[in-house]
Amino acid sequence: MLISTQMTQHELAAALYAPLRIVVYEYESGAATIEYDRPSELLVNSATNA
16 A cells, blocks of 8 residues: 555655545436546656656
């Protein structure tokens, strides 16, 4: 299990995403959608653009 302390030791910007957040939408039909950001992708992109 990766915790925020370990995440920030590798990349300080990871603190922006700890704790991780998700959004769950439920439709009238009973179907659901889950949305979330993948911090690993965002951190790689920010490191590449630095």
